[in-house]
Amino acid sequence: xxxxxxxxxxxxGLAYGMLLFMIAAGLTIxxxxxxxVNLAHGALFMIxxxxxxxxxxxxxxxxxxxxxxxxxxxxLGMLIERFLLNxxxxxxxxxxxxxxxxxxxxxxxxxxxxxxxxxxxxxxxxLDASLTIxxxxxxxxxxxxxxxxxAVALLLWYIESRTRIGAIxxxxxxxxxxxxxxxxxxxxxxxxxxxxxxxxxxxSGGLGAPILGLYSGMDNDVLILSLVIVVIGGxxxxxxxxIGAILVGMVDTLGQVWFPSFSMVLIFALMVFxxxxxxxxxxxxxxxx
Amino acid sequence: xxxxxxxxxxxxxxxxxxxxxxxxxxxxxxxLLGRNGAGKTTTIHSIAGLTPPRKGKIYFEETKIDSAPPxxxxxxxxxxxxxxxxxxxxxxxxxxxxxPAREPRKQTRDKKWTLDEIYELFxxxxxxEHNMGNQLSGGQQQMLAIGRALMTNPHFLLMDEPSEGLAPxxxxxxxxIIRMLKENGLSILLVEQNLFLACSVADEVLVMNKGQxxxxxSPQELLANEEIQHRYLGV
Numbered sequence: 001x002x003x004x005x006x007x008x009x010x011x012x013g014l015a016y017g018m019l020l021f022m023i024a025a026g027l028t029i030x031x032x033x034x035x036x037v038n039l040a041h042g043a044l045f046m047i048x049x050x051x052x053x054x055x056x057x058x059x060x061x062x063x064x065x066x067x068x069x070x071x072x073x074x075x076l077g078m079l080i081e082r083f084l085l086n087x088x089x090x091x092x093x094x095x096x097x098x099x100x101x102x103x104x105x106x107x108x109x110x111x112x113x114x115x116x117x118x119x120x121x122x123x124x125x126x127l128d129a130s131l132t133i134x135x136x137x138x139x140x141x142x143x144x145x146x147x148x149x150x151a152v153a154l155l156l157w158y159i160e161s162r163t164r165i166g167a168i169x170x171x172x173x174x175x176x177x178x179x180x181x182x183x184x185x186x187x188x189x190x191x192x193x194x195x196x197x198x199x200x201x202x203x204s205g206g207l208g209a210p211i212l213g214l215y216s217g218m219d220n221d222v223l224i225l226s227l228v229i230v231v232i233g234g235x236x237x238x239x240x241x242x243i244g245a246i247l248v249g250m251v252d253t254l255g256q257v258w259f260p261s262f263s264m265v266l267i268f269a270l271m272v273f274x275x276x277x278x279x280x281x282x283x284x285x286x287x288x289x
Numbered sequence: 290x291x292x293x294x295x296x297x298x299x300x301x302x303x304x305x306x307x308x309x310x311x312x313x314x315x316x317x318x319x320x321l322l323g324r325n326g327a328g329k330t331t332t333i334h335s336i337a338g339l340t341p342p343r344k345g346k347i348y349f350e351e352t353k354i355d356s357a358p359p360x361x362x363x364x365x366x367x368x369x370x371x372x373x374x375x376x377x378x379x380x381x382x383x384x385x386x387x388x389p390a391r392e393p394r395k396q397t398r399d400k401k402w403t404l405d406e407i408y409e410l411f412x413x414x415x416x417x418e419h420n421m422g423n424q425l426s427g428g429q430q431q432m433l434a435i436g437r438a439l440m441t442n443p444h445f446l447l448m449d450e451p452s453e454g455l456a457p458x459x460x461x462x463x464x465x466i467i468r469m470l471k472e473n474g475l476s477i478l479l480v481e482q483n484l485f486l487a488c489s490v491a492d493e494v495l496v497m498n499k500g501q502x503x504x505x506x507s508p509q510e511l512l513a514n515e516e517i518q519h520r521y522l523g524v
Contacts (some may be wrong), residue, residue: 092486104516164387164388167387167388168388169359170377170378170379170380171377171379171388173379174377174378174379174380175375176375177359178369178371178375178377179377179389180338180339180358180359180360180363181338181339181359181362181363181369181371182339182360182363182369182388182389182437182438183360183363183364183389183391183441184360184389185358185360185361188362229449279403
């Protein structure tokens with residue numbers, strides 16, 4: 001393979017990995033605090049993309065459309081947590097049925113509102129360019145997505161380790177009842193964390209739309225990969241999701257170039273390999289019996 | 290200040306508190322004694338809102354709190370030092386103290402607690418402020434649990450077996466701290482298995498059995514009453 005093409009594929013893999021990271025990080029943070037596997041998280045990603053598409057069609061610029069989509073997704077996440085999930089805490093089977101049901105509702109709503117034919121969003125003009133370094137030409141938008149993913153990781157690190165909100169969330173993961181006995185309304189924290197996770201899924205959906213396009217069923221594609229990332233990285237740790245997402249993004253992209261028929265098999269082989277070496281995932285602290 | 294009227298609390302179908310009634314006066318330390326399974330911790334959990342009663346009323350400074358969520362009860366000025374400390378292991382010692390920090394709900398003669406004052410009271414916590422919460426000895430964790438509750442600047446403190454699992458010399462320190470808190474104007478409900486610690490700090494002693502108060506009196510009266518000690522406390 002040409003060195004130039006290899007570098008472009010690496011950037012494409014990293015960009016895809018960063019999009020997956022933004023979804024998987026929300027998924028794992030929600031799981032860590034609320035003990036809920038939100039199977040509808042992929043659908044929130046998809047809706048984020050379609051919202052951005054709609055606002056751009058209403059002649060808003062890409063960035064404003066993306067911002068509004070993120071806010072709307074955060075509100076949607078808060079509504080899901082307050083009015084639906086709120087009744088299901090501690091009931092794993094009901095949570096699975098609810099979030100699985102939401103996938104069908106959201107997928108059908110997307111088909112009803114936007115139709116079944118794929119849609120696409122143009123890359124914002126500011127980033128619709130290429131950057132040539134030596135003999136290699138990089139697509140600027142993909143580089144930008146990598147930078148945004150790294151910035152999100154930095155932001156998460158800062159919030160988690162340097163702010164009171166981060167300490168409250170960590171304490172809530174440890175012992176939510178003790179947290180409540182110290183005067184913290186953990187239901188509000190739950191709603192806030194779910195909204196944050198949904199907003200990140202929306203951000204990923206909007207940012208990813210110019211690269212991946214929009215189609216009904218894209219939610220399942222990213223959900224499966226996000227769940228693999230969460231397992232590879234270790235449950236309840238977004239840092240694991242960051243490394244896991246880069247690995248999965250790279251294996252998926254390079255796999256599709258070199259072994260197009262086996263790219264999905266390679267991802268699951270990677271997961272099996274990592275779990276054999278470290279059953280709790282790369283950054284996982286342990287597995288509950 | 291705190292009043293329980295005919296409180297009935299259940300764990301599933303188990304009827305734990307069976308019509309519990311008592312009150313704690315402002316500025317006093319009241320000790321709640323009894324054997325394992327008497328319902329002491331359930332009493333603390335019922336007051337704190339962690340196991341709300343099915344029947345009966347609990348008042349804190351004229352406010353009915355028996356159906357309020359735990360965070361609202363805490364914000365009214367009730368601090369909790371729980372059994373087993375329940376320190377947050379993912380937080381550093383300093384974060385365990387600063388995360389729940391709150392101003393007092395109202396201006397009282399009670400001392401206002403800040404991080405510096407907690408460090409002054411427990412210098413060992415200052416030395417280990419960057420350690421994680423679970424990297425402390427049992428005694429230090431107990432100090433941290435007390436400090437964490439004080440950082441919410443409560444007017445009333447619920448202490449559930451603060452001497453549990455501690456060396457005798459540390460238990461003496463815990464006793465000194467409780468006396469100091471009382472002198473600073475804090476009202477305290479102390480659940481204890483250690484009769485001598487409880488009697489050395491309390492103004493009044495309540496003895497529980499099968500979810501009810503079966504004896505009430507001063508520490509001196511309890512220490513002189515061997516029959517009550519033998520029948521309900523197994524001494």
